[in-house]
Amino acid sequence: MRKFLQEFGRYSMLMGRVFARPENRKMVWKQVPVEMVKLGTDSIILVAIISIFMGVIMTMQVVLNTENPLLPRYTTGLMLRDTYLLEFSSTIMCLLLAGKVGSNIASELGSMRVSEQIDALEIMGINSANYLIFPKIMGLVLFMPVLVTLCTGLGLLGGMGVAKFTSLITVDNFVYGLQYAFIPFYFTYSVIKSIFFGFVIASISSFYGYYANGGAIAVGQASTNAVVKSSIMMLLMDIVLTDIMLT
């Protein structure tokens, strides 16, 4: 408990420095699109592949495992839509991204710490936390809704592919299910969650990378800690956000 409080204190102080006034606002904001590309657009292929395949697999599983005459045929589309909107595109996809993006951030900052690049920034009189971490947080927070929307769209497209190219379910039934009892707020909920998760991934991973101390082993440990801790925090935050927004 004491260790947790100590870490939380250090994390809070780091965030204080991250959101402090920068020495040169233009230079810091110039890094935001760079980070968006590095952390966001470079993840599009991974997100696309996982979303489409999971859409296909989930559709097949639902059709094959719900052969109950009491369940209407359109259940498959409806279940896929709500699963993607409520949990898959935000929580599960962000957990996967925590692995890719989180380890990337932690290892980059850890390497910079080990090779004294962060010290070099401090010596120049630059708030290194602000210059290095703020663009990563902003880049991911701003791009996460795009990834989540893409994930939902491609997942549903995968399901549609099953309806179109197999005889498991008809396109009409699937599309009817997608449209049935649609609650637009679910989309907003998904986007809001992704913004919080983007912040959690970027800030926690940055924290472990920024304070990596030692050599290559420390960078590896920082990477592992970044992925594990940000995943746990995201799951806890998921419960809180769901409780606040859906109950």
Next chain:
Amino acid sequence: MIEVLDINKSFEGKKILHDISANFYDGKVNQIIGPSGSGKTVLMKCVIGLHIAEDGQILYDGRDILNMRKDEIKKLRREVGMLFQGSALFDSLTVIENVLFPLEMFSSMTKIEKEKRAIFCLERVNLLEDKHKLYPSEISGGMQKRVAIARAIALNPKYLFCDEPNSGLDPVTSLVIDKLIKEITQEYDITTIVNTHDMNSIMETGDHIILIRDGHKTWEGSKDDIFKSDNESLQDFVFASQLFKTIKTVHNNN
């Protein structure tokens, strides 16, 4: 001039620096020498303010860094250049972008003036134009050190810190770097502090030297005083190798 007065530093209860006092002079290469693990780097980091000394004073031309506000420290750091042991160049930036970085961050020059200044600094460290667009990983260790010096002097610093500038370099390249540091120090009247245990470097550029051993200052003098001194700690450190024992014998006979 930088004055260090009675500073102490401990890590997790272990005392690393014991009551260190020293002066570092303008226009001179001031060296902190000593064996590995003696506390040289900790002393240098305390002087820069990367580690906070527990007590005493560290005066930059009369301004005590230990009693400064954060914004004052930031301002002071713009007068400081540093050459790190591993160069610490930014991997994602090219050679010229590395030198431009402090200018972009703090200077009010126009874009053309900044580029001119960066090219001037790179030329001053004899780095040819064909290397300017390369990334740090594409140039040799010696060139990386020269780029780091160019970056350190980009904002015309009053104080230059060099942490083991010869580490990982061959003897010839080491001499080039030593010479460059000395020339720049004299040319711009900078207070330069070099942390080293390289004997060639000590004999080449040591205008003012302090010896640290187990966290204590055990000797102070210039490279010319080394042969005259009978300080045991200095003798153990400097004349550890057969080569330097022979040099000392020859020197004393002459």
